[in-house]
Amino acid sequence: xxxxxxxxxxxxxxxxxxxxxxxxxxxxxxxxxxxxxxxxxxxxxxxxxxxxxxxxxxxxxxxxxxxxxxxxxxxxxxxxxxxxxxxxxxxxxxxxxxxxxxxxxxxxxxxxxxxxxxxxxxxxxxxxxxxxxxxxxxxxxxxxxxxxxxxxxxxxxxxxxxx
Amino acid sequence: xxxxxxxxxxxxxxxxxxxxxxxxxxxxxxxxxxxxxxxxxxxxxxxxxxxxxxxxxxxxxxxxxxxxxxxxxxxxxxxxxxxxxxxxxxxxxxxxxxxxxxxxxxxxxxxxxxxxxx
Amino acid sequence: xxxxxxxxxxxxxxxxxxxxxxxxxxxxxxxxxxxxxxxxxxxxxxxxxxxxxxxxxxxxxxxxxxxxxxxxxxxxxxxxxxxxxxxxxxxxxxxxxxxxxxxxxxxxxxxxxxxxxxxxxxxxxxxxxxxxxxxxxxxxxxxxxxxxxxxxxxxxxxxxxxxxxxxxxxxxxxxxxxxxxxxxxxxxxxxxxxxxxxxxxxxxxxxxxxxxxxxxxxxxxxxxxxxxxxxxxxxxxxxxxxxxxxxxxxxxxxxxxxxxxxxxxxxxxxxxxxxxxxxxxxxxxxxxxxxxxxxxxxxxxxxxxxxxxxxxxxxxxxxxxxxxxxxxxxxxxxxxxxxxxxxxxxxxxxxxxxxxxxxxxxxxxxxxxxxxxxxxxxxxxxxxxxxxxxxxxxxxxxx
Numbered sequence: 001x002x003x004x005x006x007x008x009x010x011x012x013x014x015x016x017x018x019x020x021x022x023x024x025x026x027x028x029x030x031x032x033x034x035x036x037x038x039x040x041x042x043x044x045x046x047x048x049x050x051x052x053x054x055x056x057x058x059x060x061x062x063x064x065x066x067x068x069x070x071x072x073x074x075x076x077x078x079x080x081x082x083x084x085x086x087x088x089x090x091x092x093x094x095x096x097x098x099x100x101x102x103x104x105x106x107x108x109x110x111x112x113x114x115x116x117x118x119x120x121x122x123x124x125x126x127x128x129x130x131x132x133x134x135x136x137x138x139x140x141x142x143x144x145x146x147x148x149x150x151x152x153x154x155x156x157x158x159x160x161x162x163x
Numbered sequence: 164x165x166x167x168x169x170x171x172x173x174x175x176x177x178x179x180x181x182x183x184x185x186x187x188x189x190x191x192x193x194x195x196x197x198x199x200x201x202x203x204x205x206x207x208x209x210x211x212x213x214x215x216x217x218x219x220x221x222x223x224x225x226x227x228x229x230x231x232x233x234x235x236x237x238x239x240x241x242x243x244x245x246x247x248x249x250x251x252x253x254x255x256x257x258x259x260x261x262x263x264x265x266x267x268x269x270x271x272x273x274x275x276x277x278x279x280x281x
Numbered sequence: 282x283x284x285x286x287x288x289x290x291x292x293x294x295x296x297x298x299x300x301x302x303x304x305x306x307x308x309x310x311x312x313x314x315x316x317x318x319x320x321x322x323x324x325x326x327x328x329x330x331x332x333x334x335x336x337x338x339x340x341x342x343x344x345x346x347x348x349x350x351x352x353x354x355x356x357x358x359x360x361x362x363x364x365x366x367x368x369x370x371x372x373x374x375x376x377x378x379x380x381x382x383x384x385x386x387x388x389x390x391x392x393x394x395x396x397x398x399x400x401x402x403x404x405x406x407x408x409x410x411x412x413x414x415x416x417x418x419x420x421x422x423x424x425x426x427x428x429x430x431x432x433x434x435x436x437x438x439x440x441x442x443x444x445x446x447x448x449x450x451x452x453x454x455x456x457x458x459x460x461x462x463x464x465x466x467x468x469x470x471x472x473x474x475x476x477x478x479x480x481x482x483x484x485x486x487x488x489x490x491x492x493x494x495x496x497x498x499x500x501x502x503x504x505x506x507x508x509x510x511x512x513x514x515x516x517x518x519x520x521x522x523x524x525x526x527x528x529x530x531x532x533x534x535x536x537x538x539x540x541x542x543x544x545x546x547x548x549x550x551x552x553x554x555x556x557x558x559x560x561x562x563x564x565x566x567x568x569x570x571x572x573x574x575x576x577x578x579x580x581x582x583x584x585x586x587x588x589x590x591x592x593x594x595x596x597x598x599x600x601x602x603x604x605x606x607x608x609x610x611x612x613x614x615x616x617x618x619x620x621x622x623x624x625x626x627x628x629x630x631x632x633x634x635x636x637x638x639x640x641x642x643x644x645x646x647x648x649x650x651x652x653x654x655x656x657x658x659x660x661x662x663x664x665x666x667x668x669x670x671x672x673x674x675x676x677x678x679x680x
C-alpha cells in the first residue's frame with residue numbers, strides 16, 4: 001500500500017515537472033524543473049530496489065548534466081531574453097506525431113507479454129555488479145573508457161577558445 | 164533492505180522541514196518595512212547599469228564537461244573497487260587500463276592548456 | 282547489557298506497542314524520532330561551533346574573540362540567534378522570489394542529508410545502505426545547485442559571477458575527492474559506511490595517508506572557507522553568491538558552511554580515523570558515539586587551525602593545484618593501492634607487513650610527486666617597476 005502511494009507521488013512529481021519543463025517560458029526555470037523530474041525518477045529507482053542506479057541518477061544527472069545545462073544556458077545570452085517563442089509553424093503536426101508515438105508505445109507496453117523474472121536482490125549487489133562488469137561485460141567496460149576519452153577530447157577541441 | 168531507505172526518506176523530509184521552519188520563523192516575528200531604497204541591488208552604493216544577466220566565459224562549460232566525464236568514470240570504478248577482493252588479478256589490471264586510458268585524456272587536456280586559468 | 286542506546290530504543294518501542302501501535306508503525310515512529318534527533322543535534326553543535334570557532338580565531342590572531350555576552354562570551358551565539366531571527370528579510374528588486382527563497386533551504390538540506398547514512402556506533406546506523414559512499418557524493422550535488430540558484434535569482438551581477446566561479450571550483454575539486462574516496466572503499470571492499478568503519482585495522486590513515494591528505498585538501502575546498510574562500514573573500518569583496526541575502530536566509534548559508542566543515546570532519550573520521558571504533562566501544566555503544574563525535578570535533582579543530590593560519594590562495598593557484606597536482610596524484614595513488622592490495626592478498630602476507638608496505642608506497646608517491654612538481658614549477662619572475670610619479674603636470678606625460 002505505502003510503496004504504491006510513494007510510487008504514485010513520485011510519478012506525479014516526475015510527470016508534472018516534465019510538463020513544466022516543456023511549457024515554461026523561462027528556459028532556466030525549465031532547467032530547474034528538469035532537476036525535479038530527475039529527483040522523481042531517482043525515487044522510483046529506489047522503490048525498484050535499484051539504489052545504485054538511483055544514486056547514479058542523482059550524481060550524474062543532477063550533479064553534472066543539470067549543471068552543464070545551466071552553464072550552457074548562461075553561456076548563450078540570447079536564450080535568456082524573456083520573449084522567446086516556444087512554437088513554430090509545425091507545432092500542431094509534431095504534437096500529432098508525438099501523440100501517435102505515445103499511443104503506439106503504450107499499446108506495445110500493454111499488449112506484449114514481457115518475460116519477467118522474479119529474482120531476489122543479492123546480499124551484496126554492488127560486488128556482484130563489479131564482478132559481472134569485469135568478467136562478462138569486460139569489453140563494453142573498456143569501450144566505455146575509450147568512449148569517455150573520445151568525449152573528453154571532443155569537448156576540449158570544441159570548447160577551446162581560439163587564440 | 165527497504166527499511167534503510169524509509170529512514171533515509173524520512174531523514175530527507177526532516178532535513179527540508181527543519182531549515183524551512185527556521186527560515187519561516189522571522190516571517191512572523193521580524194519587522195517588515197519595505198522601501199525602494201532598501202530593495203535596490205547591492206553594488207556598494209553604485210547604481211546598477213546595463214544587463215545584469217552577464218554572459219559566462221566558455222571555460223566554465225569546459226570544466227563542467229570534464230567534470231561530467233570523470234564523474235561517469237568514477238561510477239564505473241566504484242563497483243570495481245568493491246569487487247576487487249573477489250576478482251582475479253587480471254581483472255584488477257583491466258580496471259587499471261580503464262583508468263590509464265582516461266588519464267591520457269587528462270594529460271591531453273593539460274597539454275592543450277584548457278585547464279589553465281587565462 | 283549496558284547498551285544505553287538500544288535500551289532507550291526498546292523502551293520507546295515498548296511504550297508505543299503498549300498503546301496498540303502496530304510493529305511497523307512503531308519502527309517508523311522511531312525512525313522519525315531518530316532523524317529529528319540527529320538534525321537537532323547538528324544545529325546545537327553548530328551553535329557551539331560558532332562560539333568555539335570565533336574564540337579560536339581570536340586567540341590565533343592575537344585577539345580576545347567574543348568576550349562580552351556571559352563568561353568568555355559563551356552566550357554570544359545565543360545573542361546572535363535572537364538577532365538573526367528578528368531581522369527583516371530584504372528581497373532585492375527583480376529577484377526571482379521562488380528560487381531566491383528555495384536556495385538557502387536547499388543549501389542547508391544538502392549538508393544535513395549527508396548525516397542520514399553515518400554510523401554513530403556499532404549497530405547504531407541510520408540508513409545502512411550498500412551505496413553509502415556514492416550517496417554522500419550525490420547529495421553534494423544539491424549544494425552546488427543551491428549556489429547556482431542563489432547567484433542567479435539574486436538579480437545581482439556580482440552574485441552571479443561569484444556563483445559561477447564557486448560552482449566551477451566545487452565541481453573541479455569534487456574529482457580528487459571522489460577518487461580519494463575510492464581508496465577506503467577499495468580497502469574495505471564495500472561502500473557500506475558501517476563496513477568501512479569496522480574493516481579499519483588499523484585506521485586507514487596509516488594504510489592510506491595520501492588518500493587522507495587528498496581528501497582533506499579537496500573537501501576543505503568543497504567547504505569554501507579559507508584558504509579556498511577567494512570567491513567570497515569577505516575582507517575584499519562583499520560576500521559572494523549570497524550578497525543579497527539577509528536575516529535567517531543568510532543565516533542558513535552561514536550555518537550550512539559551519540555544518541559542512543563539521544561534516545567533513547565526520548567523513549574524515551569515518552573513512553580514515555576508524556569512525557566510532559575505540560577501546561570498549563563494542564561493549565558500550567554509547568562510548569562509540571562519543572568517540573565518533575570526539576574524532577569529528579578534533580578534525581574540525583585541525584581544519585580550523587589550518588585555515589586560520591594560511592593566507593588566501595589566488596584563482597590560478599587554486600586551479601593548478603587541482604588539475605595539475607591533486608587529480609593526477611590521486612589517480613596514481615588509486616592505481617598503486619589497487620595493485621598493491623590485490624598482490625599482497627595473493628601472497629597472504631601478515632597484516633603488519635601489508636600496512637607497512639602500503640604506508641611506504643603512499644609516502645613514496647607523495648615524495649615523488651612533490652619533487653616532480655617542484656621541478657616543473659616555473660621560477661617566479663620578479664618584474665621590477667621603476668617608480669612612477671603620482672601626478673604629472675599636463676603636457677609632460679611620458680610618451
